[in-house]
Amino acid sequence: MDRARLAGFLRARREALQPEDVGLPRGPRRRTGGLRREEVAALSGMSADYYSRIEQRRGPHPSEQMLAALARGLRLSLAERDHLFQLGGFPVPRHAVRADHVNPGLMRILDRLHDTPAQVVNHLGETLAQTAPAVALLGDETRHAGLARSAHYRWFTDPRARAAVPAEDHATRSRLMAAHLHAAYTRDGRGSRAAVIVDALLAASTEFAELWREHPIQSTYCPPERLRHPQVGALELHCQVLMDPDQSQTLMVFTAVPGTESDEKLRLLAVIGGQRV
Numbered sequence: 001m002d003r004a005r006l007a008g009f010l011r012a013r014r015e016a017l018q019p020e021d022v023g024l025p026r027g028p029r030r031r032t033g034g035l036r037r038e039e040v041a042a043l044s045g046m047s048a049d050y051y052s053r054i055e056q057r058r059g060p061h062p063s064e065q066m067l068a069a070l071a072r073g074l075r076l077s078l079a080e081r082d083h084l085f086q087l088g089g090f091p092v093p094r095h096a097v098r099a100d101h102v103n104p105g106l107m108r109i110l111d112r113l114h115d116t117p118a119q120v121v122n123h124l125g126e127t128l129a130q131t132a133p134a135v136a137l138l139g140d141e142t143r144h145a146g147l148a149r150s151a152h153y154r155w156f157t158d159p160r161a162r163a164a165v166p167a168e169d170h171a172t173r174s175r176l177m178a179a180h181l182h183a184a185y186t187r188d189g190r191g192s193r194a195a196v197i198v199d200a201l202l203a204a205s206t207e208f209a210e211l212w213r214e215h216p217i218q219s220t221y222c223p224p225e226r227l228r229h230p231q232v233g234a235l236e237l238h239c240q241v242l243m244d245p246d247q248s249q250t251l252m253v254f255t256a257v258p259g260t261e262s263d264e265k266l267r268l269l270a271v272i273g274g275q276r277v
Helices: 003-016 037-044 048-055 064-073 078-087 095-100 104-111 132-138 151-157 167-188 193-204 206-213 261-275
Strands: 118-122 127-130 225-229 233-243 249-255
Touching: 003 037, 003 048, 003 078, 037 048, 037 064, 064 078, 104 118, 104 249, 118 132, 127 132, 132 261, 151 167, 151 193, 167 193, 167 206, 193 206, 233 261
Parallel strands: none
Antiparallel strands: 118 127, 118 249, 225 233, 233 249
Protein backbone atom coordinates (compact mmCIF):
# COMPACT_ATOMS: atom_id res chain seq x y z
CA MET A 1 0.00 0.00 0.00
CA ASP A 2 1.25 3.47 -0.90
CA ARG A 3 -0.05 5.18 2.22
CA ALA A 4 1.01 8.72 1.26
CA ARG A 5 -0.41 8.62 -2.28
CA LEU A 6 -3.60 6.92 -1.06
CA ALA A 7 -4.12 9.71 1.48
CA GLY A 8 -3.40 12.38 -1.13
CA PHE A 9 -5.78 10.84 -3.66
CA LEU A 10 -8.61 10.60 -1.15
CA ARG A 11 -8.06 14.18 -0.03
CA ALA A 12 -7.99 15.49 -3.60
CA ARG A 13 -11.23 13.71 -4.51
CA ARG A 14 -12.91 14.81 -1.29
CA GLU A 15 -12.01 18.45 -1.90
CA ALA A 16 -13.18 18.27 -5.53
CA LEU A 17 -16.60 16.88 -4.60
CA GLN A 18 -19.20 19.50 -3.71
CA PRO A 19 -22.11 18.98 -1.26
CA GLU A 20 -24.57 19.46 -4.09
CA ASP A 21 -22.95 16.57 -5.97
CA VAL A 22 -24.09 14.11 -3.28
CA GLY A 23 -27.42 15.70 -2.38
CA LEU A 24 -26.19 17.52 0.75
CA PRO A 25 -27.08 21.14 1.59
CA ARG A 26 -24.15 23.53 1.49
CA GLY A 27 -25.27 25.43 4.61
CA PRO A 28 -24.36 29.00 5.58
CA ARG A 29 -21.37 28.02 7.75
CA ARG A 30 -19.43 26.17 5.05
CA ARG A 31 -16.53 28.46 4.18
CA THR A 32 -14.56 26.20 1.86
CA GLY A 33 -15.45 23.97 -1.06
CA GLY A 34 -15.42 20.21 -1.02
CA LEU A 35 -16.80 17.71 1.45
CA ARG A 36 -15.86 17.35 5.09
CA ARG A 37 -14.19 14.15 6.24
CA GLU A 38 -17.19 13.15 8.32
CA GLU A 39 -19.45 13.57 5.28
CA VAL A 40 -17.30 11.23 3.18
CA ALA A 41 -17.28 8.74 6.05
CA ALA A 42 -21.08 8.82 6.30
CA LEU A 43 -21.48 8.42 2.53
CA SER A 44 -19.10 5.44 2.65
CA GLY A 45 -20.70 3.75 5.67
CA MET A 46 -17.71 3.99 7.99
CA SER A 47 -16.75 5.97 11.08
CA ALA A 48 -15.32 9.46 10.72
CA ASP A 49 -12.33 8.41 12.82
CA TYR A 50 -11.53 5.46 10.55
CA TYR A 51 -11.66 7.62 7.42
CA SER A 52 -9.67 10.46 9.01
CA ARG A 53 -6.87 8.10 10.01
CA ILE A 54 -6.53 6.82 6.44
CA GLU A 55 -6.37 10.35 5.05
CA GLN A 56 -3.83 11.28 7.73
CA ARG A 57 -1.56 8.35 6.72
CA ARG A 58 -1.88 6.62 10.08
CA GLY A 59 -4.83 4.32 9.68
CA PRO A 60 -5.02 0.54 9.18
CA HIS A 61 -4.67 -1.06 5.77
CA PRO A 62 -8.19 -0.73 4.32
CA SER A 63 -9.72 -3.90 2.94
CA GLU A 64 -11.08 -4.29 -0.58
CA GLN A 65 -14.59 -3.86 0.85
CA MET A 66 -13.60 -0.57 2.49
CA LEU A 67 -11.98 0.69 -0.71
CA ALA A 68 -15.10 -0.22 -2.68
CA ALA A 69 -17.19 1.69 -0.10
CA LEU A 70 -14.91 4.72 -0.45
CA ALA A 71 -15.21 4.55 -4.23
CA ARG A 72 -18.99 4.70 -3.91
CA GLY A 73 -18.92 7.43 -1.30
CA LEU A 74 -16.60 9.62 -3.36
CA ARG A 75 -18.55 8.91 -6.56
CA LEU A 76 -15.42 7.68 -8.34
CA SER A 77 -15.40 6.65 -11.97
CA LEU A 78 -14.30 3.11 -12.81
CA ALA A 79 -10.83 4.35 -13.79
CA GLU A 80 -10.56 6.24 -10.48
CA ARG A 81 -11.78 3.19 -8.60
CA ASP A 82 -9.13 1.02 -10.24
CA HIS A 83 -6.47 3.59 -9.27
CA LEU A 84 -7.75 3.59 -5.68
CA PHE A 85 -7.39 -0.19 -5.49
CA GLN A 86 -3.85 -0.01 -6.84
CA LEU A 87 -2.89 2.61 -4.25
CA GLY A 88 -4.42 0.36 -1.60
CA GLY A 89 -2.21 -2.53 -2.68
CA PHE A 90 -4.88 -4.67 -4.35
CA PRO A 91 -5.25 -5.93 -7.92
CA VAL A 92 -7.63 -4.00 -10.12
CA PRO A 93 -11.11 -5.58 -9.77
CA ARG A 94 -12.15 -7.82 -12.62
CA HIS A 95 -14.71 -6.43 -15.04
CA ALA A 96 -17.36 -8.84 -13.71
CA VAL A 97 -17.04 -7.30 -10.25
CA ARG A 98 -17.60 -3.82 -11.62
CA ALA A 99 -21.33 -4.50 -11.80
CA ASP A 100 -21.27 -3.68 -8.07
CA HIS A 101 -19.83 -0.20 -8.62
CA VAL A 102 -22.59 2.36 -9.18
CA ASN A 103 -22.11 4.47 -12.29
CA PRO A 104 -21.11 7.96 -10.99
CA GLY A 105 -23.57 9.72 -13.30
CA LEU A 106 -26.49 7.62 -12.08
CA MET A 107 -25.34 8.13 -8.48
CA ARG A 108 -25.32 11.92 -8.91
CA ILE A 109 -28.90 11.79 -10.16
CA LEU A 110 -29.95 9.44 -7.34
CA ASP A 111 -28.47 11.88 -4.81
CA ARG A 112 -30.93 14.53 -6.02
CA LEU A 113 -33.96 12.24 -5.64
CA HIS A 114 -33.90 12.11 -1.84
CA ASP A 115 -37.69 12.61 -1.62
CA THR A 116 -38.55 10.12 -4.39
CA PRO A 117 -38.57 6.29 -4.48
CA ALA A 118 -35.61 5.50 -6.74
CA GLN A 119 -32.89 2.89 -6.93
CA VAL A 120 -29.97 1.75 -9.09
CA VAL A 121 -30.17 -1.86 -10.24
CA ASN A 122 -27.62 -3.75 -12.33
CA HIS A 123 -28.48 -6.01 -15.26
CA LEU A 124 -28.59 -9.05 -12.93
CA GLY A 125 -31.43 -7.57 -10.90
CA GLU A 126 -29.16 -6.68 -7.96
CA THR A 127 -30.04 -3.43 -6.20
CA LEU A 128 -26.90 -1.36 -5.63
CA ALA A 129 -28.30 1.82 -4.04
CA GLN A 130 -31.69 3.13 -2.89
CA THR A 131 -33.18 6.37 -1.67
CA ALA A 132 -34.89 6.31 1.73
CA PRO A 133 -38.37 6.46 0.12
CA ALA A 134 -37.44 3.44 -2.03
CA VAL A 135 -36.51 1.53 1.12
CA ALA A 136 -39.85 2.55 2.63
CA LEU A 137 -41.66 1.38 -0.51
CA LEU A 138 -39.79 -1.83 -1.33
CA GLY A 139 -37.70 -2.67 1.73
CA ASP A 140 -33.92 -2.67 1.89
CA GLU A 141 -33.04 -4.62 -1.23
CA THR A 142 -29.31 -4.09 -0.76
CA ARG A 143 -29.21 -6.31 2.34
CA HIS A 144 -29.36 -9.60 0.45
CA ALA A 145 -26.32 -11.82 -0.12
CA GLY A 146 -25.34 -14.58 -2.54
CA LEU A 147 -27.82 -15.58 -5.21
CA ALA A 148 -30.58 -13.81 -3.27
CA ARG A 149 -29.03 -10.47 -4.26
CA SER A 150 -30.79 -10.95 -7.60
CA ALA A 151 -34.46 -9.97 -7.63
CA HIS A 152 -34.91 -12.53 -10.41
CA TYR A 153 -33.68 -15.32 -8.17
CA ARG A 154 -35.77 -14.17 -5.19
CA TRP A 155 -38.93 -13.94 -7.29
CA PHE A 156 -38.80 -17.60 -8.31
CA THR A 157 -37.48 -19.07 -5.03
CA ASP A 158 -38.75 -16.95 -2.12
CA PRO A 159 -42.53 -16.57 -1.58
CA ARG A 160 -41.88 -13.38 0.39
CA ALA A 161 -40.69 -11.69 -2.82
CA ARG A 162 -44.21 -12.01 -4.22
CA ALA A 163 -46.11 -10.86 -1.15
CA ALA A 164 -46.40 -7.23 -2.29
CA VAL A 165 -47.61 -8.10 -5.81
CA PRO A 166 -51.28 -9.02 -6.40
CA ALA A 167 -51.67 -12.70 -7.30
CA GLU A 168 -53.30 -11.87 -10.63
CA ASP A 169 -50.11 -10.07 -11.68
CA HIS A 170 -47.73 -12.91 -10.82
CA ALA A 171 -47.72 -14.53 -14.26
CA THR A 172 -46.90 -11.26 -16.01
CA ARG A 173 -44.18 -10.46 -13.48
CA SER A 174 -42.69 -13.94 -13.84
CA ARG A 175 -42.42 -13.58 -17.60
CA LEU A 176 -40.87 -10.13 -17.21
CA MET A 177 -38.30 -11.44 -14.71
CA ALA A 178 -37.38 -14.35 -16.96
CA ALA A 179 -37.02 -12.04 -19.96
CA HIS A 180 -34.72 -9.68 -18.06
CA LEU A 181 -32.50 -12.57 -16.99
CA HIS A 182 -32.55 -14.00 -20.51
CA ALA A 183 -31.21 -10.68 -21.83
CA ALA A 184 -28.43 -10.67 -19.20
CA TYR A 185 -27.49 -14.27 -20.04
CA THR A 186 -27.44 -13.54 -23.77
CA ARG A 187 -25.17 -10.58 -23.15
CA ASP A 188 -22.74 -12.23 -20.70
CA GLY A 189 -22.72 -15.87 -21.87
CA ARG A 190 -21.75 -19.06 -20.09
CA GLY A 191 -19.36 -18.80 -17.18
CA SER A 192 -20.85 -15.45 -16.15
CA ARG A 193 -22.74 -14.50 -12.99
CA ALA A 194 -25.90 -14.45 -15.09
CA ALA A 195 -25.27 -18.07 -16.05
CA VAL A 196 -24.84 -19.05 -12.40
CA ILE A 197 -28.24 -17.52 -11.57
CA VAL A 198 -29.88 -19.20 -14.56
CA ASP A 199 -28.46 -22.63 -13.70
CA ALA A 200 -29.60 -22.28 -10.09
CA LEU A 201 -33.11 -21.30 -11.13
CA LEU A 202 -33.39 -24.10 -13.68
CA ALA A 203 -32.69 -26.51 -10.82
CA ALA A 204 -34.92 -24.79 -8.26
CA SER A 205 -38.00 -23.55 -10.14
CA THR A 206 -40.25 -25.46 -12.53
CA GLU A 207 -42.00 -22.20 -13.41
CA PHE A 208 -38.74 -20.55 -14.42
CA ALA A 209 -37.63 -23.61 -16.41
CA GLU A 210 -40.87 -23.56 -18.42
CA LEU A 211 -40.50 -19.86 -19.18
CA TRP A 212 -36.81 -20.26 -20.04
CA ARG A 213 -37.59 -22.86 -22.70
CA GLU A 214 -39.74 -20.25 -24.47
CA HIS A 215 -36.73 -17.90 -24.90
CA PRO A 216 -38.58 -14.87 -23.44
CA ILE A 217 -37.62 -11.54 -25.00
CA GLN A 218 -37.42 -8.36 -22.94
CA SER A 219 -39.87 -5.64 -23.96
CA THR A 220 -39.03 -1.95 -23.85
CA TYR A 221 -42.53 -1.20 -22.54
CA CYS A 222 -42.83 -0.88 -18.77
CA PRO A 223 -46.49 -1.35 -17.74
CA PRO A 224 -47.97 0.22 -14.58
CA GLU A 225 -46.99 -1.69 -11.47
CA ARG A 226 -49.44 -2.59 -8.73
CA LEU A 227 -48.16 -3.14 -5.20
CA ARG A 228 -49.68 -3.83 -1.80
CA HIS A 229 -47.73 -2.03 0.90
CA PRO A 230 -48.12 -3.21 4.53
CA GLN A 231 -48.51 0.34 5.82
CA VAL A 232 -50.29 2.36 3.13
CA GLY A 233 -52.12 -0.36 1.19
CA ALA A 234 -52.58 -0.66 -2.58
CA LEU A 235 -50.59 1.50 -4.98
CA GLU A 236 -50.49 1.83 -8.76
CA LEU A 237 -47.10 3.12 -9.87
CA HIS A 238 -45.21 3.93 -13.03
CA CYS A 239 -41.52 3.10 -13.31
CA GLN A 240 -39.33 5.46 -15.33
CA VAL A 241 -35.89 4.12 -16.21
CA LEU A 242 -32.55 5.67 -17.17
CA MET A 243 -29.70 3.41 -18.29
CA ASP A 244 -25.98 4.02 -18.03
CA PRO A 245 -23.94 4.16 -21.27
CA ASP A 246 -23.02 0.46 -21.37
CA GLN A 247 -26.54 -0.58 -20.29
CA SER A 248 -25.31 -2.60 -17.32
CA GLN A 249 -27.10 -0.47 -14.72
CA THR A 250 -30.50 1.18 -14.59
CA LEU A 251 -31.85 4.02 -12.47
CA MET A 252 -35.46 3.20 -11.65
CA VAL A 253 -37.75 6.01 -10.47
CA PHE A 254 -41.22 5.17 -9.15
CA THR A 255 -43.95 7.75 -9.67
CA ALA A 256 -47.74 7.97 -9.47
CA VAL A 257 -50.24 10.06 -11.42
CA PRO A 258 -50.46 13.46 -9.64
CA GLY A 259 -53.55 13.91 -7.52
CA THR A 260 -54.35 10.22 -7.22
CA GLU A 261 -54.55 8.20 -4.03
CA SER A 262 -51.32 6.44 -4.99
CA ASP A 263 -49.59 9.82 -5.30
CA GLU A 264 -50.70 10.75 -1.79
CA LYS A 265 -49.42 7.42 -0.46
CA LEU A 266 -46.02 7.97 -2.10
CA ARG A 267 -45.80 11.34 -0.38
CA LEU A 268 -46.56 9.65 2.92
CA LEU A 269 -43.83 7.09 2.29
CA ALA A 270 -41.37 9.89 1.62
CA VAL A 271 -42.09 11.05 5.19
CA ILE A 272 -41.83 7.53 6.58
CA GLY A 273 -38.41 7.27 4.92
CA GLY A 274 -36.31 4.21 5.65
CA GLN A 275 -38.31 2.99 8.66
CA ARG A 276 -39.49 -0.11 6.80
CA VAL A 277 -37.01 -2.98 6.85
